[in-house]
Amino acid sequence: MPTRPSVLLKFFLSLVCVTGSSFGMSLLQGQRVLITGAGRGIGRAIAHICHAEGACVALTARTEAQLHETASSLQRVSMHVADVTDTAQVEDMVRQVVAKWGGIDILINNAGGSQAGKAPLQELDSDDLVQVLNLNVVAVHRVTKAVLQQAQPTRIINISSKAGKVGLPNFSFYVASKHALEGLTASWAEELKDVAIVNSISPGMVDTVSFPKPPGRPGVRSAESIKDGLMLLLKTNVTGHYLHVDELDEVRRRGFDDRVALKAINEPDFVTQLSS
Numbered sequence: 001m002p003t004r005p006s007v008l009l010k011f012f013l014s015l016v017c018v019t020g021s022s023f024g025m026s027l028l029q030g031q032r033v034l035i036t037g038a039g040r041g042i043g044r045a046i047a048h049i050c051h052a053e054g055a056c057v058a059l060t061a062r063t064e065a066q067l068h069e070t071a072s073s074l075q076r077v078s079m080h081v082a083d084v085t086d087t088a089q090v091e092d093m094v095r096q097v098v099a100k101w102g103g104i105d106i107l108i109n110n111a112g113g114s115q116a117g118k119a120p121l122q123e124l125d126s127d128d129l130v131q132v133l134n135l136n137v138v139a140v141h142r143v144t145k146a147v148l149q150q151a152q153p154t155r156i157i158n159i160s161s162k163a164g165k166v167g168l169p170n171f172s173f174y175v176a177s178k179h180a181l182e183g184l185t186a187s188w189a190e191e192l193k194d195v196a197i198v199n200s201i202s203p204g205m206v207d208t209v210s211f212p213k214p215p216g217r218p219g220v221r222s223a224e225s226i227k228d229g230l231m232l233l234l235k236t237n238v239t240g241h242y243l244h245v246d247e248l249d250e251v252r253r254r255g256f257d258d259r260v261a262l263k264a265i266n267e268p269d270f271v272t273q274l275s276s
Ligand SMILES: *[C@@H]1O[C@H](CO)[C@@H](O)[C@H](O)[C@H]1NC(C)=O
Pocket: 118, 119, 120, 169, 170
């Protein structure tokens, strides 16, 4: 099994991205994709899915060993150790990615985390809310801003959650952070509408280090199973939308077009609805 392509082969493969060629049939041929939190879990699955579609993938995470694990079976790949909560590290990471690939076409804001512990509000420490907002919201702005300063991405995808849409008891800090993420997504979709498509995806109940799931629990899915939802968001020309992978499955079971699963983040105008 050839898992370590030669340096020369890697060089030629990476030219596809540096020169922006797009001669293949794969959806992401020649596209340069930056993925945060790519060292494990959903970020690692996203890296593999994008690479299988022909993309050149730039991986970033805090832990170098984990980046190596994600990259080990990939050819068109670069690794960039950075902490998304540190502005200088993020700006430097984006500089390295642009130097390596000549640009960034797609940004996938995947890095994020859970709240310190599940508990009702009376038992939570307010400082923990600052922590979760810093990682799940502030860092997304930091990375997205640095990318927009140094490259012209045409697509931005945020990894959100059902918790971006509904309240969940004992989980209010995480819920608040994902609601805030939806707010960023909807606002940025409008601000960037002439240059980039901005959407969010909820990967459903994936068993990860940040969110371990008891084996056999109903509804639990693998990180790899988000592929069809992710591909839909990588193709769509609508912006400011949210997709939940479980809902895409249900849309398909009922025989609707996949696009039915893409829901506008903005509520329809209430007064217009009343008068129609
Ligand atoms: C929330 O946490 C409290 C206290 O730990 C627990 O008693 C309660 O069952 C939890 N509620 C839910 C819905 O998990």
